[in-house]
Amino acid sequence: MTGQLARRYRRLLFAYPRAYRRARGDELVGALLDAAGSDRTRPSVREATNLVGHGLRARLGRPASRTVVAWAVLTTVVCGLLAAAFATRAGWETARPLPRTAEAQAMLAEILPDQKFTGIEDEPALFTIYGSPLGRSTVRELLLGDGGEYSQAGVAGSAPLPPMTDPAEIVDQARHNMRAHGWRVYRPIFQDLYGCTGPPCDPTTIPQSTIIVAGRGDTTFTLEVTPTDSYNPGRISGGFLRATPVAVYPLALAGGIAGALVAFLLFAWASRRTEGRHPARAMVKTLLGIALFLWWAPTLLAVPSMAWHTIDEPHPSWHPMWEWLGQPVFSLFFVLGCGSALLGLALAALPGRAPQRAHSPG
Amino acid sequence: MREPTFLILTALADGPRHGYGIVQEVRVLSGGRTSLLTGTLYTALDRLTAEGLIEPDREEEVDGRVRRYYRLRTEGLAALTDETARLRQLTTAAEARLRAVRPEPA
Structure with a gap:
C-alpha cells in the first residue's frame, strides 16, 4: 500500500526540476508518507495541487526571491x-477562400436586387496588406509602421443611391431580404458623416450613414448606406468577409x-x-x-x-x-x-x- | 515575518527536526490552526536556507524513509528573537488598551 502511495507521490514530484528531485526526492516522499498515515493509497487533491504548485515554484530557483x-x-x-x-x-x-466576384454579385442581388453594384474584384488572400498577401516585399511595411494595414480582406462593391430615395427604405429592404435568405442581421450602426463641436453647427442635423452587419455560415456581410449631402452623392456599399x-x-x-x-x-x-x-x-x-x-x-x-x-x-x-x-x-x-x-x-x-x-x- | 515562517523557526528553536517533525510541531504550537502541507513546508525550508536562517543538520533513514533534519543558524535565532520581541511589544500594547476598555472585575 505504502509502495503504491510512494509511487504516486514520486509521479507528482515530476513538477519539480530534475536536480531537485535527485537531491530531495527521497526526503520529500518520506515526509509525505509520514504525513499520510498508514491507510492512504493515493494523494489527496489538496496535496497533489500543493506539490505541483510548489514544484513549479522550485523550477524557478531563487527560493529567497519574492518577485x-x-x-x-x-x-x-x-x-x-x-x-x-x-x-x-x-x-x-x-x-474557405473569399467569395469570387460572381458569387458576391449573386449574393448582393439577393439582398438588393434593384441596385447595380460595381467595382467588385477578387481578393488574392484572406488577409492582405495594401491589397497584396503578406510576402517578403511587404514585410518591411508591416514592421516599419504600416502593420495596421495588414487586415482581413473583403470582396466589396458599391452602387449609387437612387435619386430621391430615402436611405431608410434601402436599409429596410436589405434587412428584409437578408433575413429571407438566411442571414442573421444585427442592430444597425449610425455614423455621423462629419463632426462638429457646436454652434453654428448643430450636431443633431449632421447626416448619418447607416451600417448593417450580418452573418450567414462562414460569411459576414457589411452594408453601408450613405445619404446624399451637400458635397457627395449618396452611395450604397456592401462587402463580404469570412467569419472566424x-x-x-x-x-x-x-x-x-x-x-x-x-x-x-x-x-x-x-x-x-x-x-x-x-x-x-x-x-x-x-x-x-x-x-x-x-x-x-x-x-x-x-x-x-x-x-x-x-x-x-x-x-x-x-x-x-x-x-x-x-x-x-x-x-x-x-x-x-x-x-x-x-x-x-x-x-x-x-x-x-x-x-x-x-x-x-x- | 509571516506566521508560518515564525512557527517553523519556533519549531526549530529547541533543536533540529526533520520535515514531518516540523509539521507536527507547528500544528502543536499553533493550537491546531496551522497545518503545513509538505510542498509548502519545503518551499519555506528552501527560502529560509537561502536566507541563511536555517541549515540542514543530519540525515537518517527510518523504516526505509529518508529524514533530513534542519537546525536554526545563529541568524535564524536572532531573527526569531527579534520577531518574538516585536510580537510581545504589540501584544503588550494591545492588552493595555483592552484592559482600559474592559477593566477586570474586582
Missing part, C-alpha cells in the same frame, strides 16, 4: 497569448497552452542558470525586462480599445486575436522583444559558475 514568481507569470501569460495568436493565424488557413473558422478556437487554446508551457520552462531554466554569480545575471534580467515591456505594452494599449470597439458595435465575427494584442501594428516591438528574449537565453547558456542551489543538501 521571481511575478516575472514568471508575466512571461508565461504574454508568451501564451502571443502563441495563441500565431495559432489563430494558422487556424485561419482552414477558412471553427478550427481557430481549439488551435488557439492548444497553441496558447503550448506556448505558455515552453515559455515557463525556458524562463525557469534561465532563472536557475543565472542564480548565484552568473557572469551575465544582470544583463539577462535587463533583457527579460525589455522583452516583457515590448510584448506587454502593445497588448495593454490594444485590449481596452478593442474591447470598447467590440462592445460598441455588433460583430458577427470578432476581430482576429492578434489585433487584441496590438499586432501587427506593433510588430516591430514584437520582433525586438523576441530578439531581446533570445539574446537573454543565449547569455544564460554561457558557461559560468555552477548555480548556487539553496536547496542543495548541506
Whole structure:
C-alpha cells in the first residue's frame, strides 16, 4: 500500500526540476508518507495541487526571491497569448477562400436586387496588406509602421443611391431580404458623416450613414448606406468577409497552452542558470525586462480599445486575436522583444559558475 | 515575518527536526490552526536556507524513509528573537488598551 502511495507521490514530484528531485526526492516522499498515515493509497487533491504548485515554484530557483514568481507569470501569460495568436493565424488557413466576384454579385442581388453594384474584384488572400498577401516585399511595411494595414480582406462593391430615395427604405429592404435568405442581421450602426463641436453647427442635423452587419455560415456581410449631402452623392456599399473558422478556437487554446508551457520552462531554466554569480545575471534580467515591456505594452494599449470597439458595435465575427494584442501594428516591438528574449537565453547558456542551489543538501 | 515562517523557526528553536517533525510541531504550537502541507513546508525550508536562517543538520533513514533534519543558524535565532520581541511589544500594547476598555472585575 505504502509502495503504491510512494509511487504516486514520486509521479507528482515530476513538477519539480530534475536536480531537485535527485537531491530531495527521497526526503520529500518520506515526509509525505509520514504525513499520510498508514491507510492512504493515493494523494489527496489538496496535496497533489500543493506539490505541483510548489514544484513549479522550485523550477524557478531563487527560493529567497519574492518577485521571481511575478516575472514568471508575466512571461508565461504574454508568451501564451502571443502563441495563441500565431495559432489563430494558422487556424485561419482552414477558412474557405473569399467569395469570387460572381458569387458576391449573386449574393448582393439577393439582398438588393434593384441596385447595380460595381467595382467588385477578387481578393488574392484572406488577409492582405495594401491589397497584396503578406510576402517578403511587404514585410518591411508591416514592421516599419504600416502593420495596421495588414487586415482581413473583403470582396466589396458599391452602387449609387437612387435619386430621391430615402436611405431608410434601402436599409429596410436589405434587412428584409437578408433575413429571407438566411442571414442573421444585427442592430444597425449610425455614423455621423462629419463632426462638429457646436454652434453654428448643430450636431443633431449632421447626416448619418447607416451600417448593417450580418452573418450567414462562414460569411459576414457589411452594408453601408450613405445619404446624399451637400458635397457627395449618396452611395450604397456592401462587402463580404469570412467569419472566424471553427478550427481557430481549439488551435488557439492548444497553441496558447503550448506556448505558455515552453515559455515557463525556458524562463525557469534561465532563472536557475543565472542564480548565484552568473557572469551575465544582470544583463539577462535587463533583457527579460525589455522583452516583457515590448510584448506587454502593445497588448495593454490594444485590449481596452478593442474591447470598447467590440462592445460598441455588433460583430458577427470578432476581430482576429492578434489585433487584441496590438499586432501587427506593433510588430516591430514584437520582433525586438523576441530578439531581446533570445539574446537573454543565449547569455544564460554561457558557461559560468555552477548555480548556487539553496536547496542543495548541506 | 509571516506566521508560518515564525512557527517553523519556533519549531526549530529547541533543536533540529526533520520535515514531518516540523509539521507536527507547528500544528502543536499553533493550537491546531496551522497545518503545513509538505510542498509548502519545503518551499519555506528552501527560502529560509537561502536566507541563511536555517541549515540542514543530519540525515537518517527510518523504516526505509529518508529524514533530513534542519537546525536554526545563529541568524535564524536572532531573527526569531527579534520577531518574538516585536510580537510581545504589540501584544503588550494591545492588552493595555483592552484592559482600559474592559477593566477586570474586582
